[in-house]
Amino acid sequence: MCKQFQLTFEAIEEVLLREALSKWGISKRTLTSIKFGGGSLLVNGHEKTVRHPLSKGDIVTVIFPFEEVSLGLIRQKGNLEIIYEDDVLLIVNKPHGQSTIPSREHPSGTLANFIAYYYEQMSIPSTVHILTRLDRDTSGIVCLVKNRHIHHIMNHGHVMNKTYEAIVHGKLERTTQEIIKPIGRKGSSIIEREVREDGLFAHTDVSVIRQYADFSHVKCLLHTGRTHQIRVHLAHIGHPIVGDDLYGGKLDRINRQALHCASVDITHPLSGKKMTFTSSLPEDIQKLIP
Structure with a gap:
């Protein structure tokens, strides 16, 4: 039977x-879902409302409601390469040629479809919360979380470093x-992007791993x-991805962009462990590298 996700806190001052809850990162939206969706707030084991005055040392337990998978998300059995999993995190390795989420062109066979099926089989009471997406033809690490609240706090001020490796045309003049x-x-394209003055701020660090006769192996942070x-930044400096x-x-050497998410640094949302x-x-x- 599914167990509802819960977090426990200790009050350090006398407040409502x-x-x-606000200081502990519980949003108003989350409180509404707790109130009307089957969750509860316990103080020293007894259910209370948000107006309850806390005393120093009180133990507060937040029990989150079960989450429902979107009706439009088809559950499909498929291969998942799981790198790491615990109560709140799921880290997987996505192959190239697979979309991260469904679209009109690719409504099924996506990573999200496979995750939804996996959650159902493992009795994980969550919808699919994806922290990091990859393009269909980019391979590598995708990070997910198993709770809407954890998704919220990790999307607001949570630092995550993602490093990619790519094979690009030509030799770069600078190693970094x-x-x-x-x-x-x-x-008017809905797909293609470009460097433009009215665009959104974007920052990529590029370093050369090794250079060859007519291409380079680079790392991008x-x-x-x-x-x-x-893809846009490398093309802009004259070194598009092979x-x-x-x-x-x-496309003479590989039939997709030679781009791979090789590492992700993350701070665990509960333990604080890096x-x-x-x-x-x-x-x-x-195969592209001699």
């Missing part, structure tokens, strides 16, 4: 329960460089998360 260029939609950010025909890459997850380059990209 509502004020303490910052690319700080705004990115926006290109013309994202400071922002704009759509196609690495296989990325949308941004000037050639964690690093890694993923090796897939075979199709490895």
